[in-house]
Amino acid sequence: MAKNTLTVTDNRTGKQYEIPIEEGGAIRAVRLRDIKTGPDDFGLMSYDPAFTNTASCRSKVTYIDGEKGILRYRGYPIEELAEHSNYLEVAYLVVKGELPNEQHFRAWEENIKTHTMVHENLKAFMQGFRYDAHPMGMLVGTIGAMSTFYPDAKEIMNLESRRLQTRRLIGKLPTLAAWAYRHTRGLPYVYPDNELSYTGNFLSMLFKMTELRYKPNPTLERALDILFILHADHEQNCSTNAMRSVGSSQVDAYSAVAAATAALYGPLHGGANEAVIRMLAEIGSVKRVPEFIKSVKAGERKMMGFGHRVYKSYDPRAKIVKRLAYEVFEVTGRNPLIDISLELEKIGLEDDYFVSHRLYPNVDFYTGIIYQAMGFPMTMFPVLFAIPRTSGWMAQWAEMVRDPEQKIARPRQIYIGENIRQWTPIEKRPAPTMREDAVSDQI
Ligand code: SDX
Numbered sequence: 001m002a003k004n005t006l007t008v009t010d011n012r013t014g015k016q017y018e019i020p021i022e023e024g025g026a027i028r029a030v031r032l033r034d035i036k037t038g039p040d041d042f043g044l045m046s047y048d049p050a051f052t053n054t055a056s057c058r059s060k061v062t063y064i065d066g067e068k069g070i071l072r073y074r075g076y077p078i079e080e081l082a083e084h085s086n087y088l089e090v091a092y093l094v095v096k097g098e099l100p101n102e103q104h105f106r107a108w109e110e111n112i113k114t115h116t117m118v119h120e121n122l123k124a125f126m127q128g129f130r131y132d133a134h135p136m137g138m139l140v141g142t143i144g145a146m147s148t149f150y151p152d153a154k155e156i157m158n159l160e161s162r163r164l165q166t167r168r169l170i171g172k173l174p175t176l177a178a179w180a181y182r183h184t185r186g187l188p189y190v191y192p193d194n195e196l197s198y199t200g201n202f203l204s205m206l207f208k209m210t211e212l213r214y215k216p217n218p219t220l221e222r223a224l225d226i227l228f229i230l231h232a233d234h235e236q237n238c239s240t241n242a243m244r245s246v247g248s249s250q251v252d253a254y255s256a257v258a259a260a261t262a263a264l265y266g267p268l269h270g271g272a273n274e275a276v277i278r279m280l281a282e283i284g285s286v287k288r289v290p291e292f293i294k295s296v297k298a299g300e301r302k303m304m305g306f307g308h309r310v311y312k313s314y315d316p317r318a319k320i321v322k323r324l325a326y327e328v329f330e331v332t333g334r335n336p337l338i339d340i341s342l343e344l345e346k347i348g349l350e351d352d353y354f355v356s357h358r359l360y361p362n363v364d365f366y367t368g369i370i371y372q373a374m375g376f377p378m379t380m381f382p383v384l385f386a387i388p389r390t391s392g393w394m395a396q397w398a399e400m401v402r403d404p405e406q407k408i409a410r411p412r413q414i415y416i417g418e419n420i421r422q423w424t425p426i427e428k429r430p431a432p433t434m435r436e437d438a439v440s441d442q443i
Contacts, residue, residue: 010035026055045412051236052309057244057403061094061395062235066310071317073233074098082320087228088112088198091170091391094232095398109198115171116192116201118179119149123189126179135180136265136382142176143169144258153252156401165253166394173390174198177383178205184379190214199225202387207375219331220374223324224384227370230317230363231385233392235310239263239270243393244400245409253397260393261386267304270382270389273368276305277378280337280344280369289343297353305341305365306348312358321366325373332373341369 006019006027019031033043048054063072071078074093081090085099092100092108100108125145129138147153150168155161179189182205190205193214200221204214234240243260247253264270283292296303308315325338345361348354371381400406 008035010037012037024055024058029054045414047414051241056236056241056409057400057406059235059396059399060097061392061399062233064235064310066308066312069311069313069316071234071315078230078316079320082226082229085229086197087225087232087388090229090232091388094391095166095170095395111167112171112198113192113194115168116175116194118172118175122146122149122176123179126176126183126189129183131184131186133180133183134379135177135184136261136270136379136386138180138183139176139383139386140258140262140265142180143173143254143261146172147252147254147258150252150254153254156247156250156252162253162398162401166391166398169253169257169390169394173387174202175205177380177387178202180383181206181377181380184377197221197225199228217331219327223328223370224374226320226324227367227384228388230320231388233389233395236396237269237309238266239389240393240396243397244406247397247400248406248409250408253394256397257390257393260389264382264386264389270385272304272362272364273371273385274378274381276341276364277337277368277372277381279304280340283340283344286339286343289340289347293344293347293351297351303344303348303354303359305368306344306354306361307357307359308362311360311362314360315362317363318361318365321363321370322361325366325370328370328373332375335369335373337369337372338366341366 004021006021008017008019009015010017015035017031017035019027021027029046032046035044036042046054061074063075064070073081073090074097076093076099081093085093088109089100089105091112092105122142122145126138126142129141146168150165152161153165175192182189187209190208193201193204193208196204196214196216200216203216203221203224208214236244239260242263243256246259247256267275279292283289293303295301325335329335329338345365348359348361354360367384368378368381371384372378376384
């Protein structure tokens with residue numbers, strides 16, 4: 001019977017090594033350290049910049065099959081959750097691992113609503129930002145500041161403390177996000193209205209003006225709730241990796257979520273749908289699409305909203321978002337930029353460059369035109385991503401905290417710097433010459 005092992009021959013010594021292949025088709029990188037040329041040899045390492053082929057953990061939260069375009073939260077297909085569920089129920093599923101029954105859902109909903117209010121000093125903290133502060137920058141700073149309001153969060157090994165911080169963060173993110181938006185508009189902050197749904201309350205804190213009570217448009221409320229479902233988790237993406245890595249130092253969850261939010265701020269991650277809108281606006285019309293495609297194929301720029309580290313087929317979330325766009329446009333009016341998106345997608349799915357690079361629309365390709373049609377400024381797009389992803393970050397963080405195999409993250413490196421050199425007094429030093437390979441050291 002075939003053995004579940006890898007036999008490696010080190011041609012430097014002729015020695016053979018048998019390495020077990022673990023579940024999921026991985027080998028433990030630390031076994032490479034056994035491969036040495038002599039007793040003083042440190043042994044081999046694996047080298048994997050950006051971890052393109054490295055599993056950092058075992059997780060039960062999200063399953064993705066990039067080849068088949070499959071995405072499941074705790075085994076449930078994203079298409080079914082988007083069709084039948086709501087965000088709060090999906091947050092429960094992502095965090096706790098099972099769908100709640102009616103009683104548990106009501107208790108969960110109550111627990112989250114208990115935490116929608118924010119300490120008045122945090123409000124004062126947010127009011128200290130410049131009038132034109134980017135709401136994502138405000139979110140990073142304010143979530144980090146929350147760690148000073150909840151010192152109990154340092155008890156990360158205490159299950160009840162982890163549960164309480166999870167409820168606080170899921171409950172408060174919409175409030176902080178809405179207040180960041182109101183700040184950029186110079187509008188008074190709107191307090192939570194717990195009579196509304198999770199997403200309806202968020203819309204109220206964003207858009208309530210002088211009316212006594214904000215009434216969310218049900219189509220937009222449902223559309224945003226589905227978008228929250230689609231963004232709840234996505235296995236070991238850049239921001240989740242930040243959450244796990246920073247969390248591995250046993251810092252409190254607020255500091256780790258601030259780090260994850262900072263990672264999401266980047267244009268290649270949560271900032272992608274803002275970059276998509278800028279790209280569509282720059283293209284300007286359908287007739288200029290071929291010229292733009294040419295520049296992408298020439299390697300002069302990327303087609304934002306296309307491509308994915310894992311999906312080498314159509315991102316299943318993008319299909320749902322594309323359908324949602326038309327429902328939203330029924331209420332808001334059609335966003336003309338969608339014509340350019342459709343033309344880009346049509347070419348992108350046919351042109352050999354995109355097909356050979358296995359580039360397909362990802363979740364960000366259509367979300368931006370929906371958010372824009374709903375009246376959100378582009379600076380709010382990554383904020384709309386951070387709100388729902390908080391449940392995924394907290395689920396992944398709790399998994400890391402409980403995982404007996406996990407310890408403080410501390411990767412190795414391949415040193416390519418200078419060999420030993422002796423210090424010389426300043427008067428004896430020549431003008432430093434920047435060798436061409438020193439470019440990477442220049443800031
Ligand atoms: C999200 O990880 C997640 O799960 C993230 C996310 C989540 O829910 O958490 O799904 C959300 O962040 C989606 C991705 C949003 N970002 C963008 O849409 C930005 C544009 N996309 C690219 O930057 C890129 O596709 C990435 C970053 C998404 C993935 O990049 P990879 O897997 O590291 O691929 P790569 O950059 O190594 O590119 C491989 C090749 C390169 O060409 P060659 O040098 O081999 O010739 O494909 C090319 C790239 O130039 N390429 C693109 C391209 N993406 C990759 N060319 C044109 N347009 C693109 N969008």
